[in-house]
Amino acid sequence: MNKKLFSDLQLFLNDNNVIVDTNISEKVFFTGLNSLLNASNTELTFFHNTKYLDLLSTTKAKACFIKNEFKNNLPKSCLPIIVENPYFVFALTTNYFYPKEISNKIISSNTIINNNVTLGKDIQINSNVTINENTMIADECIILQNSVIGPNVKIDTGTTIMSNCVITDSIIGKNCVIQNGAIIGGKGFGFTPDTKIEIRHIGGVIIGNNVDIGSNSTIDRGTLDSTFIGNNVRIDNLVQIAHNVIIGDNSIIAAQSGIAGSTKIGKNCIIGGQSGISGHLVIGNNVKIAGKSGVTKNIKDNSVVAGFPARDIKIWKKNIINQFKNIK
Numbered sequence: 001m002n003k004k005l006f007s008d009l010q011l012f013l014n015d016n017n018v019i020v021d022t023n024i025s026e027k028v029f030f031t032g033l034n035s036l037l038n039a040s041n042t043e044l045t046f047f048h049n050t051k052y053l054d055l056l057s058t059t060k061a062k063a064c065f066i067k068n069e070f071k072n073n074l075p076k077s078c079l080p081i082i083v084e085n086p087y088f089v090f091a092l093t094t095n096y097f098y099p100k101e102i103s104n105k106i107i108s109s110n111t112i113i114n115n116n117v118t119l120g121k122d123i124q125i126n127s128n129v130t131i132n133e134n135t136m137i138a139d140e141c142i143i144l145q146n147s148v149i150g151p152n153v154k155i156d157t158g159t160t161i162m163s164n165c166v167i168t169d170s171i172i173g174k175n176c177v178i179q180n181g182a183i184i185g186g187k188g189f190g191f192t193p194d195t196k197i198e199i200r201h202i203g204g205v206i207i208g209n210n211v212d213i214g215s216n217s218t219i220d221r222g223t224l225d226s227t228f229i230g231n232n233v234r235i236d237n238l239v240q241i242a243h244n245v246i247i248g249d250n251s252i253i254a255a256q257s258g259i260a261g262s263t264k265i266g267k268n269c270i271i272g273g274q275s276g277i278s279g280h281l282v283i284g285n286n287v288k289i290a291g292k293s294g295v296t297k298n299i300k301d302n303s304v305v306a307g308f309p310a311r312d313i314k315i316w317k318k319n320i321i322n323q324f325k326n327i328k
Contacts, residue, residue, distance in 0.1 A: 003029045004097060006063075012096045018089055021082035024063060028079075033090070033097055036061065041077070046090040065089045101160065103140050114150070120157070132168075152204070153185070162215075169221045173209035173231070181216040188220040188243030188261060199223060201243055208232070214239060214255070223261075230267070248285065266301065290316075 007026035014020075031042040036052055039045040039061035046065040047056055056064075056073040063079040071080040083089045103124040110127040113119075117131050120139035125131075129143050132150030138157040143149065147165040159176040161167065167178070168185035178184065184207070190199035203222025208231035213219070217239040219227055227241065230249035240258040241247070248267035253259075257271050260279030265271070269283060272291030277283070284301035294308030307316040 002097070003031055005029050009093065009096060013089065013092065016092055018083060018092065021068070022063075022080065024079050024081065028062075030062060033094060034061065036064075044081075044093065045078075046086045048085075048087040048090070065093070101142065103142050117150070126163075138174075156209070169203075170205040170207065171226075172207045173211065175209060176207060176211045176213070178213050179215040179217075179237070182213050183218045184213070185221045186218060188223060190223060190243060190261070203227065203244070205229070208249070211235070217241070220261075236273070242279070254291065288313075 005026065006024050006028045010020055030044045034040065034043045034045055036045050036047060036055040036059040039059055041060050041062055043061055044063055045059060045061035047070060053073065056070065057075055059075065059078055061078050063081050064074055065081050065083050065086040066074065067086060068082045071082060074080055103122050105122045105124060107123060107125040108127040111125055112130040114131060114133040116133040118136040120137060120141070122140045123137055124142040126143065126145040128146045130148045135150035135153045137155045140158045141155055142160040144161065144163040146163050147161050149161065149167050152169045153167055154171045156172060156174040158174055159172055161178045162180045164181045165178055166183050170185040185205045188201045190201060191197055201221050201223050203224050204226040205219050205221050206226045207229045210231060211229055211233045213235045214237035216237055217235055219229065219241045220243045221227060222244040225244060227244055228246045230247055230251070232250045233247055234252045236253060236255040238256045239253050242259060242261040244262040245259050246264040248265055248269065250267055251265055251269040253271045254273035256273055257275045259265065259277045262279050263277055263281045263283065265283045266285035266287060268285055269287045271289045272293065274292045275289050275295065277295040281295065282298045283295070284299055284303065286302045287299050288304040289295060289310065290306035290313060293306050293310040295305070295310045297309070299305060304313045305311055306313040
């Protein structure tokens, strides 16, 4: 059982600038995190959405991250831990209980590493990995089994490449996570429509720091310039990003979305699952695109759009309501 003292957790939260108000003794311990419904009397839980208000009074959790206004809804057996943003604190606490994997500093003997490869310190490389020429892997990186890295790849400090990935012609920043089966740097979908003459893609892929790329997602290298993914971007599973796409910092792309070539996505955007975005478009900063939308035109900063073709979400909702009225 993985016991964690509350005093240690509180120090961790303080180090992350979280203010905690509670009467819990420093000697109290927790064995993990769980939902309001399933938490045991040794576990922590959290409450952040009034949709789950009815579960508060019946939770068996030992303690709960909660706003002050809701603390009286908890049973007496569950101790309140008052915080300003319970969901944010919960996210931090998952990293306390289940910290990021650290390199074991072992390079398996069952690997193929080209002579023209530069390896940093404290790297972990698991079995059946192939690292091709002109590749540099910085300190404390982890590469899990069956992945192929290179040629022409640079991976910066602390990045993890999971199993069965293929990465070529790419620069990947610090503290990234590339999940199982991702393909980065493959050739783009380019040819002359009539004669099918292939357009050789000689650009690369540049990925910033602290980026997470989901399983079986694909990012194509650019035709001449590079496809670019900014810092702190989150890309879900099964996402296709075509050649020369640019994605701004802090943007989020949900599963099964596709972005066609040479489209520029701004900073702080959110793209819902199964969305499709046409090529050569400009999507502004802080844009939200609802799931299953089809984007065929440029979108201005701070817009919220939905539907096909994507339009202002208020107009889309009115159209849907009118359609149902007509059916009746």
